[in-house]
Every structure is written in structure tokens, then in C-alpha cells.
Amino acid sequence: MRTQPLQQKLTWLFSVVALMLTFQSCSDKENIASPRTTSQASTQDVVLPPACQSVCLVAGQHNQVGTVDVAMDGGDVLVTYNLTAPGVTLKEIHLDVFTSLQELRDEKKLSNGGAIPGKFTYKQSFKTGVTSYTVRIPAAQVPDINCFFIASHAALSNGETAWGGVCDNTSKGVSLANANQFPGNNWSVYFEFCKSRCSQEIDFTYAWEDINNTSPDQNDRDYNDLVVQSDVIKTPTQLIINFLATARGAAYDHKFSFRIPMAGITSISGSPSVTNDGTYYYVTVFESTKAALPGTGTDGFANTVQGEPCVPFATEQITLNINSEFSYNPSEPYEPYITVYPSGSVNVGSSYDLYIWEVSNRDTYTVGGKVYPNGILISDDWRWPLERVSVNNPYSSFTSITDGFTYGWFNSPDPGYEAETFNKATCL
Known part of the structure; x- marks a missing residue:
């Protein structure tokens, strides 16, 4: 049982126009090559397929500042940070995919204090006002099972830290009470993604x-x-x-x-x-x-x-x-x-x-x-x-x-x- 995405076909001319528009915008759509294979991240304009899943990007535990959207391009997984809060930009992002908490413990990415985003596999820092950023996870590094977990962390220009997870509206903003919580002392969260969301049935x-x-x-x-x-x-x-x-x-x-x-x-x-x-x-x-x-x-x-x-x-x-x-x-x-x-x-x-x-x-x-x-x-x-x-x-x-x-x-x-x-x- 799966989702039904819409397929997009783009001409060379449309891609050039999209790239020109990107240079005029304060919102970057970028592609990170895996640090496992290269120490130099590549940056380019990305025309994204429709998102198969979207979760809240929450700062300070109760303030939704945007979304984390997931799509697939062939076997690659695309994870996009989208900020919607006015006046807030991305300073750093840290992202990882995993199949179990024990996997993160074995890789020293999880401690008694919670998740350690600085040790996540995919990371990028920004000097300019970026409000949208896409991480491309190569198919070879995507878990070879239908459902797995994504940890998405961001450091924001207003000094707050944000995590991507399932949230619910409350009278005091949003709540992460139903999100998957990392064990430990901080409020770090993660979410589950299934590839079957992106196929047609x-x-x-x-x-x-x-x-x-x-x-x-x-x-x-x-x-x-x-x-x-x-x-x-x-x-x-x-x-x-x-x-x-x-x-x-x-x-x-x-x-x-x-x-x-x-x-x-x-x-x-x-x-x-x-x-x-x-x-x-x-x-x-x-x-x-x-x-x-x-x-x-x-x-x-x-x-x-x-x-x-x-x-x-x-x-x-x-x-x-x-x-x-x-x-x-x-x-x-x-x-x-x-x-x-x-x-x-x-x-x-x-x-x-x-x-x-x-x-x-x-x-x-x-x-x-x-x-x-x-x-x-x-x-x-x-x-x-x-x-x-x-x-x-x-x-x-x-x-x-x-x-x-x-x-x-x-x-x-x-x-x-x-x-x-x-x-x-x-x-x-």
C-alpha cells in the first residue's frame, strides 16, 4: 500500500530559468554529496520531485519554524529543510538515516544526553541567509529496507535549535509529544520514512x-x-x-x-x-x-x-x-x-x-x-x-x-x- 506522487518532466530551457531564479532568491535548493565518499560537498540547483512526506521543523520544543520534506529521485532520498518563520535562516544542518537506535549508539551518535547532531553523517553550514536546503542521500547509502528513520537537526540564525518530527497543534504552539523521542536528557526527535510512500498504487x-x-x-x-x-x-x-x-x-x-x-x-x-x-x-x-x-x-x-x-x-x-x-x-x-x-x-x-x-x-x-x-x-x-x-x-x-x-x-x-x-x- 503506497502513495501516488506526480511525475515531473523538465526541458533544458526550464532548468536554466529555474537556476537563474535561484540566484535571485534568498532560498537555496542544494545537493550534498555524501561525506563518506568526498570531503567536498557539491552545490547545485535542484528541481525537487513532490514530497512524499512532510513533518514539522520545531524550535524550542513548541515553535514550528518550517517543515522537513522527504522525496525520492530514483533510488536517492531527498530531504529538504524549508523555513517558513519570518526573519529566520539556517546556520547549520545535520542529518542522518538509521534503522535502529542501537545503530546510532554503535556509531557514537547517541549518548545519555540524547542524539549528537555534530556526529551525524550529513552536515552543512551557511554564511548567507538560506531558508531552504536539500540533502541528497545516494541510493547506495539508503537503507535496503522499506521503512527506516531520519534524524534532522538545524541550528537557526535566532540562536535556537530545531528538530524534524511529527507534531500536533496545541494552545501553546505545537507539541512533539507524539514524535519519536531519542532517549537521553535533551528533547531531540526523529521520524520514520517508508519508501512505499513514494510509489504508485x-x-x-x-x-x-x-x-x-x-x-x-x-x-x-x-x-x-x-x-x-x-x-x-x-x-x-x-x-x-x-x-x-x-x-x-x-x-x-x-x-x-x-x-x-x-x-x-x-x-x-x-x-x-x-x-x-x-x-x-x-x-x-x-x-x-x-x-x-x-x-x-x-x-x-x-x-x-x-x-x-x-x-x-x-x-x-x-x-x-x-x-x-x-x-x-x-x-x-x-x-x-x-x-x-x-x-x-x-x-x-x-x-x-x-x-x-x-x-x-x-x-x-x-x-x-x-x-x-x-x-x-x-x-x-x-x-x-x-x-x-x-x-x-x-x-x-x-x-x-x-x-x-x-x-x-x-x-x-x-x-x-x-x-x-x-x-x-x-x-x-
Whole structure:
């Protein structure tokens, strides 16, 4: 289970322009060659791929001054310090990667006082006002396992020291209470990174017909009123969910959320809103699907009408920090649902929730005397039907609940189904 990054292709001319802009900016993007192989660090402009992970860069334990972003370029790992606090620049950075605390102890980089950043493998000092700096860790020096740890330290121009780690907002600034703490007397922290965050895989597709069973209107069974996909990464300390809103063929507006049992979850980041009822967390991902996927064409739909321009997919990443009490079901890691607003605008007028039938065993509608689920689960990537094309046309194995509902119907598309379904590859 992995994330889905965006690939970038650059021409020679674009690289020259980017380099010229860098010389005019106080923000440097630099590349450090490993001190294990050379004593002279090389410096050049780096056009960065999208970050697969971002953690807080925290000074004085409670003041977030920026972020530490991690990306991959081939087998190399790129770690970027980005300062966002006004008037603050980098004086020194120290960085290391490791697979266990014992490894750091053996290399004399960890003592009873905590981590010793001066002994970290990757380091650089600055004489000018640098606010952004990238360390390139060569593939040969990246641990040969999926998940490993990164220690990122910075000395700042205001005299403070900063560490990169998972943080949570509090009334007194940010907290590193849920970050991985180095043992010892100082407050040094580190974070876990998994290479699988940076590769492409869709684990789940969720698709809805958004008219409920009490409405006088009827669904057309094209299951493209809303299509959301997800990629799930589970580590011992985190559940990372990358959501991709890909299609919206509805006049109604929706709020896309999921619920998950509270037990074993210590904090949640990346969501605009989190509530709970004492048993479940209710986590909002997209506050308005119309805002996330603004429509084109006469109907105002997104990625459901053949021949209309592609609407860029909307993406959000939700990170749940977890402990040993967290219970994980890889086939149903959470319960997705939409809150439907028939008014066409979120938070205007009445609303109702629609869950995924295979996950939550609820929310159906009736057409022609037969009962169908409002929300369906596809445990893979999926080509959804075009606007007003019944799902039975390209996928004749799809059956109503009344007729027994055939699980796995999406694995047997009919010959020629491509002509009646949307190819999202044309939007990439």
C-alpha cells in the first residue's frame, strides 16, 4: 500500500530559468554529496520531485519554524529543510538515516544526553541567509529496507535549535509529544520514512450514487456521482491515507469523510475537521467535492463526460499516529462516507450521510423493484462508467442486492468496456 506522487518532466530551457531564479532568491535548493565518499560537498540547483512526506521543523520544543520534506529521485532520498518563520535562516544542518537506535549508539551518535547532531553523517553550514536546503542521500547509502528513520537537526540564525518530527497543534504552539523521542536528557526527535510512500498504487476505489431512498428522484446507476480513491500505508506507529478525488458527476455537493474507532489513535493530522462520539473519530477529508473537483461543460461535472477537459484530481493526506491498542483491518481500514447536500452547496439546507454498503452494511435505494447500494467498494483502481451509462453496461456481472450482489464484479469487465468508461490515464 503506497502513495501516488506526480511525475515531473523538465526541458533544458526550464532548468536554466529555474537556476537563474535561484540566484535571485534568498532560498537555496542544494545537493550534498555524501561525506563518506568526498570531503567536498557539491552545490547545485535542484528541481525537487513532490514530497512524499512532510513533518514539522520545531524550535524550542513548541515553535514550528518550517517543515522537513522527504522525496525520492530514483533510488536517492531527498530531504529538504524549508523555513517558513519570518526573519529566520539556517546556520547549520545535520542529518542522518538509521534503522535502529542501537545503530546510532554503535556509531557514537547517541549518548545519555540524547542524539549528537555534530556526529551525524550529513552536515552543512551557511554564511548567507538560506531558508531552504536539500540533502541528497545516494541510493547506495539508503537503507535496503522499506521503512527506516531520519534524524534532522538545524541550528537557526535566532540562536535556537530545531528538530524534524511529527507534531500536533496545541494552545501553546505545537507539541512533539507524539514524535519519536531519542532517549537521553535533551528533547531531540526523529521520524520514520517508508519508501512505499513514494510509489504508485491504488488500494481502494469508492463510488456513489448520491440520491437516497426517500427522494422522489431516481439514481441512474452510473456510480460516478462521486469517485474517491485511496492509498493506505501502515507502519508500527502510523496509518497514512492518501486520498484522490477523481470524478464528480452530480448536481449535489458532498463532504467526504471517514470514521474510524478511537482506540489506539493518539493524534490525527491533515484533516480540516475531526470530531468524535466517544467511540469513533469522524475525519473530514474534502469539505466540498464541488470545490475539490470544479466542473466543466454544460452540466458542471468533472471527469465523467467523454470529450470534456480533464479536471485535475484533488489530493489529501491524512496521518493517524497509533499505538499498540490500534486494531487494523487491511481490507477495511476505515469507513468512508459522504454527507450529501441536495441544495448544491455544503452546509446549506438539509443533508444526509451515505456509507459504503460492503463496508458499513447500510444505505440503499430501489430502482425497478430491486435494491442497490448507494456506495460501492472496488478493491483496486477502476474505470468508472461515463455519465448516464448504467454500471451494468460495461460491467454486466454487477447485480442488485435483491439478486444476491456479486462481489468482485469489477474484475470481469465486458468486451469493449473501454468505450463506456472513463480512462483516468488521459488526465495524468
